[in-house]
Amino acid sequence: MEPSKIGSSPERVVLLHDYSEALGGASYLVQVLIGELRRRGIATTFIAGDSGARFDRSDVEFLPLHGTALLERSKLSALTCGLYNHRAYAQTRDWIARNDTPGTVYHLHGWSKILTPGIFAALRKVGDRLILHGHDYFNGCPNGAFFDYPRDRDCTLTPLGSACLKSRCDKTSHAQKIWRVGREVLRRGFQQCGAHAARLLMIHPGQEAQFRLSGWTAERLRAVRNPVSPLSADRVPAEANRGIVFIGRISAEKGADLAARAALRSNLPITFVGEGSEIEQVRTCNPDAIFLGRQDRAGVARALSSARVAVMPSRWSEPFGLVALEAVASGVPVVVSDRALVAPEIAQAGFGLAVDTADLDTFAGVLTALHRDNHAVEAMSRAGHADYRSLCNSEETWADEVVSQYRQVLTEASH
Structure with missing residues (x-):
């Protein structure tokens, strides 16, 4: 049986991301996915960390959390709220309490800029229908990159292992590294040792080794290559x-x-x-x-x-x-x-x-x-x-693969 035929389509997909507009690769792909889900007639809710001032789709239930990116906050505010965004936790928890059904899938794209590890506390009860997206490595590595910035080299240390904790790998300071370690400890705690999610979608199969270092098991990892659309219909000579x-x-x-x-x-x-x-x-x-x-x-x-x-x-x-x-x-x-x-x-x-x-x-x-x-x-x-x-995928084939994962997750959660 083809993967796209496994299970039934979700009743609703809840997308969660720091930003409500296309400010980079991940946030652009969230917008693409919203369009593809609606084109397929799948009810969609979008929970965004920011104010959503430029989000204007009337066919999507939209919940802006009115948060501010950590880099735009004072150092003290970023230090505290960056560990746990209580508003993001409380409003997402309340939405789930009011609206969750066994046919609802949750898809978290990015949380490190606004939503913070607090979002995982809100999603803990729906972990068997939660999908994370590996646009970066923040679902495993404290600095999000498996990279030692001061030494300009890739890192192969086990995240949160003793060598990792001693490593001065952060691009800003070791104090920043310790703070990031705290965030990863919180994320794993809220996720029951970090693996309380049905899937982690990698954007390239080459990411598997890094995520396996973080404790993710092979059966929870799936590679779904990003979609790419030419910026020019005609070939640039x-x-x-x-x-x-x-x-x-x-x-x-x-x-x-x-x-x-x-x-x-x-x-x-x-x-x-x-x-x-x-x-x-x-x-x-x-x-x-x-x-x-x-x-x-x-x-x-x-x-x-x-x-x-x-x-x-x-x-x-x-x-x-x-x-x-x-x-x-x-x-x-x-x-x-x-x-x-x-x-x-x-x-x-x-x-x-x-x-x-x-x-x-x-x-x-x-x-x-x-x-x-x-x-x-x-x-x-x-x-x-x-x-x-x-x-790479086209936008349509990418969405087909993502929806296939939704179907499989719902099938697994129902057994």
């Missing part, structure tokens, strides 16, 4: 273009400074699309860089239309790399960090190159070579535009 584009959060872990330095070293123009706390530091690395700020999909498409190559030089093991595959799908070859889980797949498919982007000589050399080789760039451009779907 990248072989006729010049210049580099970086799309995403402008921060050290995303390697924005590496992109700026490599572009300067190769004497090539670079455009940054996105926002972040380290724009000025990156501008210092390359005073000629162009910063467009956050753009809608049309704006990102315009930036890609004149690019020769897109870059994703993340310092950590990027679990998927939506921006890279959106570029590939539009016909723009990519140079990605060889740490990214999708990197070997991109290279093997001929959509771009996977290199050690932390090695600036190598990174700059590859960018220079691609600007000299029209034939190679055109081949990558055509291959990516034609075959990008081999590494």
Whole structure:
């Protein structure tokens, strides 16, 4: 029997996420899922941590919790509320008490910015119908990345083990690490040792090793690759273009400074699309860089239309790399960090190159070579535009796989 035929469709799906608007990859995918669920006629409730000022779907029951992102709070407020958002707990608990049915599925996408571990206390009674989404590693690793920021290397320590507790891996301070450990302890406590959920949906099968380190068992892990839609319907003729584009959060872990330095070293123009706390530091690395700020999909498409190559030089093991595959799908070859889980797949498919982007000589050399080789760039451009779907889902097939998991979870919960 096909997975999509197992069980019956849910009576209702309750989606939970920090943000009610598309501010990044995970929050964008929540919006996609809302649309796909409603297109299938599945009743949907959306519980969002923020005020929901820009959410305007009348076909969705919407519960904004009017919270504030931790980075926008005072240090004291973030320290206390970041451990336990009582409002998120109380309002979600009350909604469940009033509305829960055996046919309701709960799907938690992101909680680390506003909802906090308190959301797991509210969801504890419906754990056998709860699905978590592994957009990051906060459902296992205290700093959410399995990455040692000060040492610039991946982490293979068992989360909350003695070596983990001693490790000074946080990008801000060891005090911040201890606070994050406290959050993970709370999350696991509210989730009965952290595994009280029916599923954790990984966005790439390569995440399994990290989640297994966190105590997740194989039968609770499922890989559902993200959906990707081309930003340009027609192939971008990248072989006729010049210049580099970086799309995403402008921060050290995303390697924005590496992109700026490599572009300067190769004497090539670079455009940054996105926002972040380290724009000025990156501008210092390359005073000629162009910063467009956050753009809608049309704006990102315009930036890609004149690019020769897109870059994703993340310092950590990027679990998927939506921006890279959106570029590939539009016909723009990519140079990605060889740490990214999708990197070997991109290279093997001929959509771009996977290199050690932390090695600036190598990174700059590859960018220079691609600007000299029209034939190679055109081949990558055509291959990516034609075959990008081999590494991802469409929005429709992604939703089909997610709904299949809902059905399976309901079947298991009823036995």
